[in-house]
Amino acid sequence: MPKLAEALLVIDMQKALQYSYNFNDLINNINQRIKEYRQANLPIIFIQHHDQDLERDSDLWNLSDKLDRKDNDKIVEKTHPNAFYKTDLEKVLKDNGIKTIEVCGAQTEYCCNATIIMAHGLGYKIIMEHDMTTTFDNNYMIAEDTISFFENIWDQRYVTFQ
Template sequence: MPELADALIIVDMQKALQYSYNFNGLVHNINDRISQYRQSNKPIIFIQHNDQDVVRGSDLWQLSGKLDKQKEDIVVEKFHPNAFYQTNLNKVLMQNSVRSIELCGAQTEYCCNATIVMAHGLGYKIFMEHDMTTTFDNDYMIAENTISFFENIWNQRFVTFQ
């Protein structure tokens, strides 16, 4: 079983992204990780994006109903790809004595990447399992290749893969 970090951060697993690559499979895998963190009584933090396309309170803004989110879980709302930018995420992590995080979610090349790079810059140890982010095909790569490309960049530079 992969090592647990001090906290699990789930980025933008919202209905707006439900048609991204392997979204339902990723929800299943995230729920497995949530269960392990819950059993160890470690913080579970959901990041929820708002912008002009994903409007706060709209159906697309809602977290996937398939996620095992409980009322005691922490939710941090953001308006920028970087989940630390002008949010209380760093304060929440410090209040919970978090020095290491496990990150998963959407979108690989935007919000996950921006948050990973910032977390690394702030000194957090970051753990991930392979294929725990999702994205869409784009004009240059299919989603699987984008995920692989970013995992290769992150590996041992920003993230320890388990």
């Protein structure tokens, strides 16, 4: 079993992103990590985005029904790609003495990247497994290449891959 951090951050695995690359397989992989964190009695924090294009309380805003989420899991709502920006995420982590986090979710080049860069800047140690984020094809790269590109940037600079 791969090493666990002190908390698992599941970023924006919402219905609006259900057609992103490999979404269903990613849900299964995230659920496996959630299971491991639950067995170790470690916190799982779900990050949930809303803005003018993704209205709060809309169906597409909801987290995927396929996620293994429990009522006592923490949810942090955000309106910016960076999950620390104008949220209580840092307070939640500090109040629980968390210094290492594992990140997974969507979208690789937006919310995952912004959160990883900020977490690193705040002094958190970040671990990840490969291919634990998703995105869409864009005008420059297919989703697989975008994920690989960002994992290469993150590797050993911001993230320790296992």
